[in-house]
């Protein structure tokens with residue numbers, strides 16, 4: 217190999233979501249630059265804070281201690297706590313039920329006999345599928361190779377049919393219950409693969425020690441993670457810098473943004489998949505095809521701050537699934553603060569996912585607020601006259617879900633580029649996305665570019681010390 221040219225940076229990271237920031241944190245001893253298109257970093261991690269309360273309008277349930285994100289939170293000295301409130305509440309009509317065990321739902325929901333029979337039948341199928349997912353996710357992968365193996369198994373798991381096909385015909389309101397459950401993956405049940413929907417359910421219904429089965433949250437809001445990383449990496453970050461082109465020049469990479477071009481030994485592209493595909497020159501056809509087949513579903517979320525002076529019926533509940541409502545889920549973000557004396561006021565987050573969310577997103581904030589509050593006030597009428605503020609957040613690219621057939625593209629996605637000059641990071645390598653999935657992909661990208669940096673240093677006589 218000929219001498220590597222001197223470049224402006226060792227690594228340029230495109231995208232300042234958690235995938236980009238996590239990569240930067242691991243590469244902080246290198247000469248790095250993070251380019252973020254938006255005026256803020258954090259991407260789909262965003263929180264709104266008002267006094268003692270906060271609402272996460274993006275990612276909220278935080279991974280376990282024994283994960284890359286869990287370890288990051290410890291390194292950054294963040295306060296992450298287990299939510300004591302239930303995550304399996306269900307609000308059908310005006311009633312919220314919250315049985316101790318999720319298996320009891322068919323018996324406590326106000327259903328007709330036929331609906332109850334239909335729910336038991338579908339529930340048994342769901343429980344069987346969840347057990348199968350639990351067997352795949354029976355451990356936290358400890359090596360990158362183990363991670364890839366587990367991810368392949370998850371992507372391939374029941375990737376041949378939709379959730380709707382898996383469940384079969386459902387009666388009456390039971391259909392809306394399972395549709396709502398599917399929308400936790402930001403997709404309707406006729407879109408999402410049954411494997412992905414079951415994975416999503418496993419994270420809520422699985423054994424309490426399964427990864428993600430219990431809710432943990434960052435005190436102050438998930439965006440505290442972003443603030444902590446920003447405080448440490450701020451000198452390396454440029455916001456308002458949308459990257460237009462990433463070009464591999466053989467022995468270095470050029471990155472064009474605004475009116476500037478910078479050079480680097482390696483580039484980590486940590487944008488959503490379709491943007492990576494658009495901005496990188498000469499993506500190999502199989503990888504291009506794989507990136508094209510990554511499916512995103514929309515989320516429309518809303519923060520709600522309240523001023524009640526006494527307890528609410530949902531004080532002990534963190535998550536409520538709300539079939540048949542204008543919203544799909546209601547999250548009681550103040551729940552984690554409810555230990556000891558109950559303070560007045562509170563904070564809730566609600567969202568709807570999938571095509572319904574994409575449709576309503578086009579309306580004004582006022583229309584969205586009115587629509588969502590109709591359901592919130594039907595479910596928690598005690599909040600009438602107690603809503604002090606709402607904040608609407610649109611996520612056209614909410615989260616990733618695998619559609620049937622996605623598994624065929626996984627090998628090309630995993631392979632990425634054949635060299636370490638350009639590496640991809642983001643939450644889209646898994647059938648269902650989240651912060652931990654983004655962090656895992658970042659570590660893999662960091663490994664790849666680090667190998668490239670070492671080879672370049674050896675070639676130019678700078679390495680080996």
Ligand SMILES: Cc1cc2nc3c(=O)[nH]c(=O)nc-3n(C[C@H](O)[C@H](O)[C@H](O)COP(=O)(O)OP(=O)(O)OC[C@H]3O[C@@H](n4cnc5c(N)ncnc54)[C@H](O)[C@@H]3O)c2cc1C
Pocket residue numbers: 230231232233234235236251252253254257258259260261273274275276277278279457458459460486487488491495515517567611613614615641642643644649650651652654
């Ligand atoms: C409502 C909602 C709820 C969620 N709940 C959870 C949850 O409870 N738990 C969980 O783990 N996950 C959750 N997620 C998912 C989680 O937020 C994402 O998986 C994760 O944050 C994705 O991180 P990322 O860095 O891969 O992508 P992003 O956060 O999308 O970051 C990509 C970044 O790239 C930037 N960018 C794009 N184009 C360019 C360009 N040309 N040049 C430079 N920069 C560019 C974008 O502006 C963005 O900042 C939720 C998401 C939403 C929307």
